[in-house]
Amino acid sequence: MAFTEQRLIFKHIDVPGYTRDITCYQKHGGYEMLKKGLTMGGPAIREEVKKSQLRGRGGAGFPTGTKWSFIDPTKVTKPIYLICNADESEPGTFKDRQIIYKDPHQLIEGMILSCFANGVKLAYLYIRCEFTEGWKILENAIEEAKAAGFLGKNILKSGYDLEIYVHRGAGAYICGEETGLIESLEGKRAYPRIKPPYFPAVLGLYMCPTIVNNVETLCNVKHIVEMGGDAYAKIGRPNNTGTRLLCVSGDVVKPGYYEFPCGAITLGQLIYNVCGGIPNGRRLKAVIPGGSSAKVLRAGEVYKIKEKDSQGNMVDRDVKLDDLRMDFDSLAAAGSMAGSGGVIVMDDSRDMAECLANISTFYAHESCGQCTPCREGVLWLKKILSRIADGQGRDNDPDLLKDVADRIAGRTICAFGEAAAWPVQSFLGKFKEEFQLRIRRNGAAAKRDTVSLTH
Secondary structure (H helix, E strand, O other), X not given: OOOOOOXXXXXXXXXXXXXXXXXXXXXXXXOHHHHHHHXXXXXXXXXXXXXXXXXXXXXXXXXXXXXXXXXOOOOOOOOOEEEEEEOOOOOOOOOHHHHHHHOHHHHHHHHHHHHHHOOOOXXXXXEOOOOHHHHHHHHHHHHHHHHOOOOEOOHHHOOOOEEEEEEEOXXXXXXXXXXXXXXXXXXXXXXXXXXXXXXXXXXXXXXXXXEEEEXXXXXXXXXXXXXXXXXXXOOEEOOEXXXXXXXXXXXXXXXXXXXXXXXXXXXXXXXXHHOOOOHXXXXXXXXXXXXXXXXXXXXXXXXXXXXXXXXXXXXXXXXXXXXXXXXXXXXXXXOOOOOOOEEEEEEOOOOHHHHHHHHHHHHHHHOOOOOHHHXXXXXXXXXXXXXXXXXXXXXXXXXXXXXXXXXXXXXXXOOHHHHHHHHHHHHHHHHHHHHHHHHHHHHHHHHHHHHHHHO
């Protein structure tokens, strides 16, 4: 059975001959929705976004219209800022950079519409410094938009002024957290802020009301303006509307980026039909469905999912991993999350201790160090997992790992603690016997080596 993508965001990026310059973008309808949006008015755009039920595509899946509604442009006396989070630092995620590198004007148009809707006169596009070419592309796209009258003073003679500046981060994972990003943008160390009181909608950039949205989220605004919020909400499933960009990596025949309506395909269909299955005759062992911080799911498991029956009543249904829908609610019900859309597939050749040690090494390196449980605990996780992977594991290490992870999660200022602890908790929960077996085998081998040395 063939599964055809429904591309909105990625509609043009792989079309032969499509280029990222403004002339090509306008030939394909570029900036027409900006013209429409300026005639609709800001409140109308906000209403359409709310109707669309669009959920943030950066990781948390928070409703975009609700986030916008925390700020009332008619009552705010301070400047309102909008920040596009283009840091994209979650391992396994590579969707936003495709937009930046191949279709930057789509992002710029989405940002202008979002800024107009929320009374924003100054916006920032925060991009990680490793995207060197992406930074140059965005700078050029902004200059092209200005030259065409889509940015700057009196946009399209509407009386609306807007400036967008690109800001290059220093390549820190913590800058993907919105308040850490704001601190970095202000020129300070990227220490996430305590919420409350520092909710961005109240005390954001320069202590002013601030909206922080992901690249994919902002691109969707253009399409919501084009088709209307009600029509957009019919794509996907209830509470999981629109399309979703999925980045598939790991042990599949055809890794890459894909776009489907939210929940239109299952995890099994994505792996076996869209991505060509597991290579080299191997079998599926595990999947991380939303970037490396999402909890791992084990092949063969059955999950209890709440869904509506034919009468509209909510009922429990047992769902195998392969039949798990790729949407926010289904993955959350299975104990993981849709996150950033980074789907990491692992076959039965993968050593779970080594995989987890690799993940924990990353988080130990990226901890900002502000919170003691995270600063100390994540490093402990790395050290314990490294010795297990190196064949020096101790019998109580699995229990010690869980204890340390449990003492990190929920005890830090931002969600980085959970990002580091959840993989450990889930890998041990799903594959504890594998960790124990590896430790016992290594211990037995060490004893044999000791005996041989004494004779």
